[in-house]
Amino acid sequence: MAKRTFDLPDLGEGLIGATVLEWLVSIGDYVERGAPLVEVETTKSAVELPSPQSGTVVEFHVEAEDDLLVGESLVTFEVPDDAAGIVGTVPEEAAPKRRVRLSLPDD
Amino acid sequence: MFYAVTASGETIAHRREPGENPVLLVHGFGSDAAATWGATGWLRALTDSRRGAIMVDLRGHGASSKPHDPAAYRTRVLAGDLVAVLDAEGVDAVDVIGYSMGSQVARALVRDAPDRIRRLVLGGIGEHEQLRAWGVDAIERVLIDGADVPDETATMILRAAADQPGADRRALAACAVGVASEELPEAPLPVPTLVVVGENDPVAAGADALARVLGAGYAVVPKRNHLTTLSSRAFKAAVLEFLSA
Numbered sequence: 001m002a003k004r005t006f007d008l009p010d011l012g013e014g015l016i017g018a019t020v021l022e023w024l025v026s027i028g029d030y031v032e033r034g035a036p037l038v039e040v041e042t043t044k045s046a047v048e049l050p051s052p053q054s055g056t057v058v059e060f061h062v063e064a065e066d067d068l069l070v071g072e073s074l075v076t077f078e079v080p081d082d083a084a085g086i087v088g089t090v091p092e093e094a095a096p097k098r099r100v101r102l103s104l105p106d107d
Numbered sequence: 108m109f110y111a112v113t114a115s116g117e118t119i120a121h122r123r124e125p126g127e128n129p130v131l132l133v134h135g136f137g138s139d140a141a142a143t144w145g146a147t148g149w150l151r152a153l154t155d156s157r158r159g160a161i162m163v164d165l166r167g168h169g170a171s172s173k174p175h176d177p178a179a180y181r182t183r184v185l186a187g188d189l190v191a192v193l194d195a196e197g198v199d200a201v202d203v204i205g206y207s208m209g210s211q212v213a214r215a216l217v218r219d220a221p222d223r224i225r226r227l228v229l230g231g232i233g234e235h236e237q238l239r240a241w242g243v244d245a246i247e248r249v250l251i252d253g254a255d256v257p258d259e260t261a262t263m264i265l266r267a268a269a270d271q272p273g274a275d276r277r278a279l280a281a282c283a284v285g286v287a288s289e290e291l292p293e294a295p296l297p298v299p300t301l302v303v304v305g306e307n308d309p310v311a312a313g314a315d316a317l318a319r320v321l322g323a324g325y326a327v328v329p330k331r332n333h334l335t336t337l338s339s340r341a342f343k344a345a346v347l348e349f350l351s352a
Binding site for chain 2 (some may be wrong): 013021022024036039041044045046047048050
C-alpha cells in the first residue's frame, strides 16, 4: 500500500484559499473517486469537493473551521501500490495522449 | 442546456439531470443553477437518492434573458418562467426546492400554479422578504452606483451578486426591485411545505414565524449562515427525508 496526499485545488475565480466547514468522510473510510469528500467555504460560496482518488482516508491535514490556502495539504489516502503510481503523476486516470502527425503527407 | 421561450419572448435556460421524480431547483438572487445546486453537492445528493432534477437559471441570471425593466421581474412573471420550463420538460407536477429569493419565486409558483407542485422546500428565507427589507434605494446604490450601504449584509450579498462573472448589474437591480415591489400571500399553503434555514443566517430571521403562518414544517441547520447552509449535509438530509415522506 502507498500513501497519496492531495492539496486544496484551485477553486477558480481568483480565490486563494478556503475554510473547512465539515469533513464528509471519516478516517478509515474507503471513498470512491468523485464521492463527496469535504465541504469548504470561500469568500464567495460554499462548495462540496469530490474525492480526487479512490482509497482509504488515513489523515486529515486540516480540521473543521481551519483555513488553508490553495496548494496546502488537505487529505492523505492509502491506495494499493498499482494505483499509486510514481510520485507526482496519475498514470491510471490520465487522459490518453493524442498522436499528432508532424511530417507533411507525401503528396 | 435547453431554453424555454416565454409568451413575451424571453429565453429561460434550464437543464435536466436524469432520474426519477425530478426536483425543480430554484436558485437565489445573484447566483445561478450551477453555483447553487452543482458546486454545493445538491445534484450529487439527489442523484444518490435516485432523484432527477430540473435546474433553471432565473431570468436576469446565468444563461437566461436579462431584461432591465423591473416590471419584467414581478413574482407572477418569475413563476410563469418556471411553468414554461416545466411545460418545456413535459413535467406535470414536481417537488420544488427554492433557496433565498428562489424560495420567494417558489411561493409565487404555489400561488399561481398550485397543481404543478407536490412538495415544497423553502430554504433561506424568514419573516421579511430580504430585498424588500433592504429597499430599492439600497439595492440601486450597491448594484448601480457601486457604493456601500449601512447594512453590511446587504452590501456584501448585493456586491457578491454584482461581481459574479457575467453578471448584468442593471438586470440584477431590476430583478431586486421587481421582486421587492410586492408581497407574497401569508396564509397556509395548499402543498406540504418545509422551511429550512441556517442558525446564523440574518436573512432568514423569523423563519419559525413564517413557517407557522404558512402551515409549514421547520428545520434549523446548526452553525450555518446564508451561504454555508446551502452546501450542508444536514440541509440535504432534512430535505431528502421530507421529500421522500
